[in-house]
Amino acid sequence: MTEKRLKHRIHEIIFEADTPTGRLFDIILMVAIILSVIIVILDSVPSMTVKYGFYFHTIEWILTILFTIEYALRIYTVNKPAKYIFSFYGIIDLLAILPTYLSLFLVGSHYLMIIRILRLMRVFRVLKLARYVRAAKSLSIALRSSREKIIVFLEVVITIVVIVGSVMYLVEGPENGFTSIPVSIYWAIVTITTVGYGDIAPHTIFGQAIASLLMIVGYSIIAVPTGIISGEIVRSSRRNKQSTQVCQNCLYGDHDQDAKYCKQCGEEL
Numbered sequence: 001m002t003e004k005r006l007k008h009r010i011h012e013i014i015f016e017a018d019t020p021t022g023r024l025f026d027i028i029l030m031v032a033i034i035l036s037v038i039i040v041i042l043d044s045v046p047s048m049t050v051k052y053g054f055y056f057h058t059i060e061w062i063l064t065i066l067f068t069i070e071y072a073l074r075i076y077t078v079n080k081p082a083k084y085i086f087s088f089y090g091i092i093d094l095l096a097i098l099p100t101y102l103s104l105f106l107v108g109s110h111y112l113m114i115i116r117i118l119r120l121m122r123v124f125r126v127l128k129l130a131r132y133v134r135a136a137k138s139l140s141i142a143l144r145s146s147r148e149k150i151i152v153f154l155e156v157v158i159t160i161v162v163i164v165g166s167v168m169y170l171v172e173g174p175e176n177g178f179t180s181i182p183v184s185i186y187w188a189i190v191t192i193t194t195v196g197y198g199d200i201a202p203h204t205i206f207g208q209a210i211a212s213l214l215m216i217v218g219y220s221i222i223a224v225p226t227g228i229i230s231g232e233i234v235r236s237s238r239r240n241k242q243s244t245q246v247c248q249n250c251l252y253g254d255h256d257q258d259a260k261y262c263k264q265c266g267e268e269l
Contacts, residue, residue: 008248011077014070015246029070033096036063064100071097079249079267087251146228153224161188164214168207176203192218 013022036059042048043056071093075081084090165185172178177200178187187200191214202208246252249267261268 007077010073011246011248014073014077015248032063032066036060036067039063060100064097067093067097077248078251080251083251142229146231149228150225153221153228157192157221160214160217161185161192164188164192164210168202168210171210172202172204172207176207177201188214191215192221194218194222 012019013025016022039056039059043053043060049056074084074090074093078084085094162185165188166181168187169178169181169184172184174180178184183200190197190200191211194215202211247262247265247267250262250265252262252264
C-alpha cells in the first residue's frame with residue numbers, strides 16, 4: 001500500500017463515519033472521551049483520590065497518549081495540516097491533551113482535561129444519522145441567520161432594565177435595598193427573566209406596581225428569541241440533505257449526499 005493510499009485510508013477512518021471501521025473508531029473515541037471526563041470528575045473528590053488516585057492517573061495518561069496518537073494521525077492524513085491545527089476541532093483536540101502534560105509542571109492543571117467533553121460534539125458525525133446531522137446544521141444556520149434580530153432584541157432588553165433599574169433606584173432608594181443603580185439594574189434583570197431570587201424586593205406601592213409591570217413584560221419577551229430562532233430553523237430545514245464526508249484537502253464537510261467532489265476546493269471525495 002502506497003503512502004498516499006495509506007493516508008487516505010487512515011483519513012477515512014478517523015475523519016468520516018461512512019465505513020464500519022470509521023464508525024467503530026469514532027464510537028471507541030466517544031467512549032474514551034466520556035471515560036476521561038468521568039475520571040477527571042471523580043479525581044476531584046478527595047475521598048476517591050485517596051483510594052483510587054493511582055488508577056485515575058494511570059488511566060488519564062493512557063488515554064492522553066491515545067489522544068495524542070490520534071491527534072498526530074489527524075495532522076498526518078490531511079493535505080494541509082495547518083488547516084486542521086487551527087480549525088475549531090483541531091484546537092479542541094489539542095486542548096484535550098495539553099493539560100495532562102502541563103500537570104508535570106503545573107500542579108492541578110490536569111483538571112483542565114474536563115474540556116475534553118467538548119469533543120463529544122463529534123457525536124453528530126459518529127451517529128451517521130441524517131436527521132441528527134441535518135438538525136445540527138439547521139440549528140447552526142438558524143443561529144447565524146438570526147443574530148441581527150437577537151442583537152436588536154438584546155438591545156431592547158438592556159434598555160428596559162437600565163431604565164427600570166434607574167427608576168427603581170429613585171423610587172425605592174438605599175433604605176429598601178436598592179443601594180445603587182447597578183444593584184437596581186441587577187434586580188431588574190432578575191425580575192424580567194422571572195428568576196426572582198428575592199434578595200432585593202420593592203417595599204413601596206409605586207415600586208411594587210413597577211415590579212408587577214416588569215414581570216408581565218418578562219413573560220412576554222421570553223418567547224421572542226424562541227420565535228426568532230424557530231422561524232430561522234424552519235427556513236434552514238428546507239436545505240438539501242448533507243453527508244458527513246470531510247474533504248481531505250480543505251476539511252470542508254457540508255457536502256450533499258450525492259457529492260463526488262468537494263464544493264469548496266474541487267478535491268475528489
